[in-house]
Amino acid sequence: MGQITLRPDVVITMMRIANTLAARSTCKKLSVGCVLTDVNNRILSAGYNGLPKGWIHCKNEGNTICNWRCGATHAESNALLSCYAPRKEIHNCYVTHSPCLACMKQLIQTGCSYIYYREKSDEYNIASEYWYAADRLLCLAPSRSFLV
Ligand SMILES: [Zn+2]
Numbered sequence: 001m002g003q004i005t006l007r008p009d010v011v012i013t014m015m016r017i018a019n020t021l022a023a024r025s026t027c028k029k030l031s032v033g034c035v036l037t038d039v040n041n042r043i044l045s046a047g048y049n050g051l052p053k054g055w056i057h058c059k060n061e062g063n064t065i066c067n068w069r070c071g072a073t074h075a076e077s078n079a080l081l082s083c084y085a086p087r088k089e090i091h092n093c094y095v096t097h098s099p100c101l102a103c104m105k106q107l108i109q110t111g112c113s114y115i116y117y118r119e120k121s122d123e124y125n126i127a128s129e130y131w132y133a134a135d136r137l138l139c140l141a142p143s144r145s146f147l148v
């Protein structure tokens, strides 16, 4: 009799990585993590939201800019910028917060077919309209993905 080994499924695993990366965020308002994988769920790239090189982190007390306009590059953008694979190879996006419109427009220009997210962001409605117009699927990862 083979022993049954319980292991987390791939969505849970990738969302855990996204959650872990979110803790690296340098923004005080929102911590976002993102993992991009290919069709076989091999990780192509990952990122979190943060200020461009040289800028004071939003989390630092001296930075008040974040209060009115955060200067952070978003997690999805950072993941796309550091992705060495051709953008058509991107198939899945695992992100803690559903992409804003700007990030959604970038993801649409890749091969990305599925977006799994933990929470809806403020721009969910308009961003998902663009996504559906591009004939893509928008997936909501089950909440249990983040508890186990
Ligand atoms: Zn910020």
Ligand SMILES: [Zn+2]
Binding pocket: 074, 075, 076, 099, 100, 101, 102, 103, 104
């Ligand atoms: Zn964004």
